[in-house]
Amino acid sequence: MKNSSKTFLLIHGAWEGAWSWKETTTHLQKNGHSVKAIDLPGHGDDKTPTSEINMALYANRVKAELEKTEGKVVLVGHSFGGFVITQVAEEMPEKIEKLVYVASAIPYEGKTAIEVFEEDQESEFLENLIFSEDKSTATMSKETIMNVIFTGATEAQIDVLLPKLVVQATAPFFEQVITTQENFGRVPKAYIETTLDRVISLKAQRHGQKMLGIDEVITLKYGHVPLETAPEKLANALNAIAVSNHQVPA
Numbered sequence: 001m002k003n004s005s006k007t008f009l010l011i012h013g014a015w016e017g018a019w020s021w022k023e024t025t026t027h028l029q030k031n032g033h034s035v036k037a038i039d040l041p042g043h044g045d046d047k048t049p050t051s052e053i054n055m056a057l058y059a060n061r062v063k064a065e066l067e068k069t070e071g072k073v074v075l076v077g078h079s080f081g082g083f084v085i086t087q088v089a090e091e092m093p094e095k096i097e098k099l100v101y102v103a104s105a106i107p108y109e110g111k112t113a114i115e116v117f118e119e120d121q122e123s124e125f126l127e128n129l130i131f132s133e134d135k136s137t138a139t140m141s142k143e144t145i146m147n148v149i150f151t152g153a154t155e156a157q158i159d160v161l162l163p164k165l166v167v168q169a170t171a172p173f174f175e176q177v178i179t180t181q182e183n184f185g186r187v188p189k190a191y192i193e194t195t196l197d198r199v200i201s202l203k204a205q206r207h208g209q210k211m212l213g214i215d216e217v218i219t220l221k222y223g224h225v226p227l228e229t230a231p232e233k234l235a236n237a238l239n240a241i242a243v244s245n246h247q248v249p250a
Contacts, residue, residue: 017044151223
């Protein structure tokens with residue numbers, strides 16, 4: 001397994017933090033990989049005010065981590081983290097061995113995350129968000145968190161993670177991620193899709209894969225957050241993708 005050891009950098013989605021990758025990290029490390037999960041600004045232990053948060057701030061946090069990491073990494077993004085890792089891959093393609101999207105929204109044709117979700121007619125996400133009066137932040141009810149976001153999680157799991165969820169700044173949801181073939185286009189990509197997802201429908205996930213030309217795909221029969229509901233199976237999928245010799249189609 002030594003020759004197959006990879007360096008993973010794990011990027012969480014909206015509302016969450018590095019903590020959401022804890023169990024997945026443990027399973028990946030058992031396979032001999034070096035793994036790090038980080039808090040994006042305003043998430044987890046990072047106290048950046050929501051008013052300061054935008055896509056550039058998110059991307060710069062990831063890029064700073066890449067700069068101090070030796071060699072190339074397998075960069076993984078969950079949910080909205082897919083937008084973040086796409087921006088990073090455009091700006092630092094030379095540091096990325098492979099991009100892996102997990103149950104992820106994917107930017108294509110200059111669409112913002114809000115536009116991608118609006119087009120997903122099977123998604124139950126936007127209709128269940130609770131926006132602040134000025135629309136600058138969003139939260140969710142416990143019912144939404146349990147039934148729509150963390151589908152398949154136990155009530156005990158929900159009670160543990162609820163206090164860890166932050167108020168989400170919405171500015172990044174309305175920002176474009178523009179990519180080029182010269183940079184983002186040359187980075188190998190894979191996708192781990194979730195069939196029971198109520199946030200990003202399977203149809204929308206597969207449309208995103210098609211738009212980016214992703215043909216290395218692993219399917220998990222779980223909801224939107226396998227990080228919490230199936231961490232070992234997610235780690236196995238990530239391991240399989242990281243050590244595969246899958247080639248980008250010419």
